[in-house]
Amino acid sequence: MPSIDRRNAIKTISKAAGAALATATLPVSAFSIGKAKPxxxxxxxxxxxxxxxxxxxxxxxxxxxxxxxxxxxxxxxxxxxxxxxxxxxxxxxxxxxxxxxxxxxxxxxxxxxxxxxxxxxxxxxxxxxxxxxxxxxxxxxxxxxxxxxxxxxxxxxxxxxxxxxxHNVDSFGYNTNVIEKGIPYETESWGWLLDPNYQGKVAIVNAPTIGLFDLALAAQARELVSFSDMGAMTKRELDQLFEVLIQYKQRGHFSGFWTSVPESVRFMKSDRVVIESMFSPAVSSLNGQNVPVTFAAPKEGYRGWxxxxxxxxxxxxxxxxxxxxxxxxxxxxxxxxxxxxxxxxxxxxxxxxxxLSQAEYAYWYEGNAAATALKGTDGKVSVAAGTLRTGGSYEKRFENVAVWNTVMPTYEYSLQKWYEFLSA
Structure with missing residues (x-):
C-alpha cells in the first residue's frame, strides 16, 4: 500500500506540473510572469x-x-x-x-x-x-x-x-428664457456676471486661478476696476478687485460657487442661477436636456485654457x-x-x-451651421439643425483670447484674497 500511494502521488504531482507548465505557456499576458495587465x-x-x-x-x-x-x-x-x-x-x-x-x-x-x-x-x-x-x-x-x-x-x-x-476657450453661459440672447463679440459681455439685475442668480467656478479671471474680466468690463496686466495683477489691484467683489457677495449677488461640471449643470437646470461661469460640456449637456443655455462670446475676449x-x-x-x-x-x-x-x-x-461626420467637423471646427441635428457625448441631441456655434470657427475663437488660466506671481496673495471672498 505505501508503494502504491507513492506511485499515485508521483502521478498526481506529474499531472499538476504538466498543467502548471501548460498554463505558464498560454499566450495570455495576464497569466505570464511579469506580464500582468498594467x-x-x-x-x-x-x-x-x-x-x-x-x-x-x-x-x-x-x-x-x-x-x-x-x-x-x-x-x-x-x-x-x-x-x-x-x-x-x-x-x-x-x-x-x-x-x-x-x-x-x-x-x-x-x-x-x-x-x-x-x-x-x-x-x-x-x-x-x-x-x-x-x-x-x-x-x-x-x-x-x-x-x-x-x-x-x-x-x-x-x-x-x-x-x-x-483645449478650448471659456466664458459664461446664460439662460435665454430669462436673459435676452446677445450678439457674439458685440453685446455679450463679461460684465453681465456683475449685473445687479441678476442678483442672487449668479454662480462662479470655485477655482482661484480660473474664477478669479472671470470676475476680473467682469469687474473691468463694468469699469469698477482696471488692471495694467490682468495676467500679473499686483497686490494693490487684487485688493481693489476683492473690495468690490466682497461688496457684491454681501449683497447676496452670488448664489453659489461650483467645483465640477455636473454641479454647474445642476445649478442651471434647477433654476438656481440664470447666468454662471461655464465650461462647454455643461452647455452641451443642458442643451441636450432642453435647457436653453447660450455659451457667450464676450466682446472683451475669452478666457483661454x-x-x-x-x-x-x-x-x-x-x-x-x-x-x-x-x-x-x-x-x-x-x-x-x-x-x-x-x-x-x-x-x-x-x-x-x-x-467626425462632415456635419460635425463643419459645426465644431469650421463655424458653419449644423447641417443636421448633432449628438453630444451622452448620445442626446445637443445641437439642433441649422444652429451656429457661438463664437464661430476654431480660429475665430482662438484669435480672441483675453487672458489664459494663470498662476500669477502674486498667486499666494490671490489665494488669500479668494478665500476671504468665499467666507465673506
Whole structure:
C-alpha cells in the first residue's frame, strides 16, 4: 500500500506540473510572469476623466485605467505634494508652474510622442493664426519647452513639460428664457456676471486661478476696476478687485460657487442661477436636456485654457512606457473626435477629422451651421439643425483670447484674497 500511494502521488504531482507548465505557456499576458495587465493611474478633473474615454482606452491599449477626478484646486494640491499618487496628471496649463517647481512632474521626451509634429501652432508659438491675440497670463507656449538648465520657456528643445492635447476657450453661459440672447463679440459681455439685475442668480467656478479671471474680466468690463496686466495683477489691484467683489457677495449677488461640471449643470437646470461661469460640456449637456443655455462670446475676449498631460516624477520603468502609450492614444484620432462633441478641441485636429461626420467637423471646427441635428457625448441631441456655434470657427475663437488660466506671481496673495471672498 505505501508503494502504491507513492506511485499515485508521483502521478498526481506529474499531472499538476504538466498543467502548471501548460498554463505558464498560454499566450495570455495576464497569466505570464511579469506580464500582468498594467494599471495606469490618471489624476485630473471631470473635464477629460470620463468613463467612455476610460473604457475605450482600456480596450485599445489592453491596460487597466484608474481615473481619479476631483475639482481643479483639489487635484493640483494633491498632485503637487504627492507625485507617488498618480502616473499621469491631466489639467490646464496654469498648473504647470506649480507642478514643475514642486518637482511633481518630469520632462517628456518629444521623440516618444508619435504625433508631435502634427500638434498645431497654438501651443508651440502662441498663435493659431497670424492675427490672433496672444492673451495675457500663462499662454501655454511660454511653459512648453524644458531647457538644459531645467527652466521652462518658449525656446524649442527636445523635451516638453507637458503633452498639449485638449483645449478650448471659456466664458459664461446664460439662460435665454430669462436673459435676452446677445450678439457674439458685440453685446455679450463679461460684465453681465456683475449685473445687479441678476442678483442672487449668479454662480462662479470655485477655482482661484480660473474664477478669479472671470470676475476680473467682469469687474473691468463694468469699469469698477482696471488692471495694467490682468495676467500679473499686483497686490494693490487684487485688493481693489476683492473690495468690490466682497461688496457684491454681501449683497447676496452670488448664489453659489461650483467645483465640477455636473454641479454647474445642476445649478442651471434647477433654476438656481440664470447666468454662471461655464465650461462647454455643461452647455452641451443642458442643451441636450432642453435647457436653453447660450455659451457667450464676450466682446472683451475669452478666457483661454490648454489641457496638459503631465508625467509624474515618480513614474518609471514599464509604467512610464504605458504612460507614453496612453499619451499617444490621446492624439490618435478617436479621442479628439469624442471630445469635439462636447465642444473641445484637440491639438492635432486633422487626425480626428476622419472620426467626425462632415456635419460635425463643419459645426465644431469650421463655424458653419449644423447641417443636421448633432449628438453630444451622452448620445442626446445637443445641437439642433441649422444652429451656429457661438463664437464661430476654431480660429475665430482662438484669435480672441483675453487672458489664459494663470498662476500669477502674486498667486499666494490671490489665494488669500479668494478665500476671504468665499467666507465673506
Amino acid at each position: 494599471k495606469l493611474r490618471v489624476m485630473g478633473t471631470h473635464v477629460t476623466l470620463q468613463e467612455e474615454l476610460r473604457q475605450k482606452a482600456m480596450h485599445d491599449l489592453g491596460i487597466d485605467l484608474e481615473f481619479e477626478a476631483k475639482g481643479s484646486a483639489a487635484v493640483l494640491q494633491k498632485a503637487s505634494t504627492n507625485p507617488q499618487s498618480f502616473d499621469l496628471y491631466e489639467q490646464w496649463s496654469n498648473s504647470i508652474n506649480v507642478l514643475w517647481r514642486s518637482n511633481a512632474i518630469q520632462k517628456i521626451e518629444k521623440s516618444k510622442i508619435k504625433y508631435w509634429d502634427e500638434i498645431n501652432s497654438l501651443c508651440k508659438t502662441g498663435r493659431v493664426s497670424p492675427n490672433a491675440k496672444i492673451g495675457a497670463g500663462d499662454a501655454p507656449y511660454k511653459l512648453l519647452n524644458v531647457q538644459d538648465n531645467g527652466e521652462l520657456s518658449d525656446k524649442p528643445s527636445e523635451h516638453a513639460s507637458f503633452l498639449p492635447y485638449v 490648454h489641457g496638459v498631460m503631465c508625467l509624474s516624477s515618480a513614474t518609471t520603468g514599464r509604467m512610464k512606457d504605458v504612460a507614453y502609450e496612453y499619451m499617444n492614444w490621446w492624439l490618435s484620432g478617436w479621442p479628439g473626435a469624442f471630445i469635439a462633441r462636447q465642444g473641445y478641441y484637440i491639438s492635432n485636429p486633422q487626425r480626428s477629422k476622419e472620426y
